[in-house]
Amino acid sequence: MKVLRLLKATGFYAVLSLIISLTLTACDKDDDEPSREEIVEQLIAGSDSKTWLIVSSTISGTETLSDCVKDDHWTFKRTRQVSRQNQSNTCTDGFPDKENSNWNIENDGKWLTFFDGTYEILSLTETEMKLQFPTARGTYIDTFVSK
Numbered sequence: 001m002k003v004l005r006l007l008k009a010t011g012f013y014a015v016l017s018l019i020i021s022l023t024l025t026a027c028d029k030d031d032d033e034p035s036r037e038e039i040v041e042q043l044i045a046g047s048d049s050k051t052w053l054i055v056s057s058t059i060s061g062t063e064t065l066s067d068c069v070k071d072d073h074w075t076f077k078r079t080r081q082v083s084r085q086n087q088s089n090t091c092t093d094g095f096p097d098k099e100n101s102n103w104n105i106e107n108d109g110k111w112l113t114f115f116d117g118t119y120e121i122l123s124l125t126e127t128e129m130k131l132q133f134p135t136a137r138g139t140y141i142d143t144f145v146s147k
Contacts, residue, residue, distance in 0.1 A: 040109035041078070043124050049077040052129060052144040060138035066091065074144065076103060082114045 034042070044050065052074040057065040068091035076082045086097040103114035112119045112131060119131035122141065129144040 036109040037105050040105050040112075040121070040124060043126060044103075044105075044112070044129065045076040045078045047078070049075055051075045051147040053147055054142055054144050056141075056143040058141050059135075064140075073147065076114075080104060084115075 054065065054069060054072065054074065056063065057069075068086070068089040071087040071089050073085045073087060074082065075085070080102055082101050082103040084099045090097065099115065101115045103112065105112060106118070110121055112121055117133055119133045119142075122130040122132050124130070127146050129146075131142045131144070133140050133142075
């Protein structure tokens with residue numbers, strides 16, 4: 001009889017401890033889900049680095065992208081470094097063949113800064129990135145596609 005009571009009491013506390021420990025560990029879902037900034041970083045730089053090509057640059061709706069920039073490779077690295085490398089079409093207006101900078105995500109993944117500019121991220125997918133930035137001449141919208 002004492003053994004039966006002891007088993008019942010011990011079993012009750014074991015089950016109660018198990019329920020409490022499962023409840024405390026199961027409620028911690030937020031740590032598993034990436035933040036918006038982490039998602040944006042993954043889309044921009046991939047797992048290590050990602051290369052983009054600019055396919056359009058408009059100012060107030062008018063295309064301004066010159067041929068010498070269309071083949072440039074823009075490589076964003078997870079180390080928060082970015083490089084722009086000219087390919088075969090060289091610009092003659094003093095535009096350097098290669099530039100390096102740091103990049104950063106701001107305002108919970110809504111803004112991207114690189115090459116001394118701050119760009120609003122209008123849209124971003126695995127294959128397309130659309131950025132907007134205002135200037136004195138008007139608002140630029142640049143569209144990039146992943147290489």
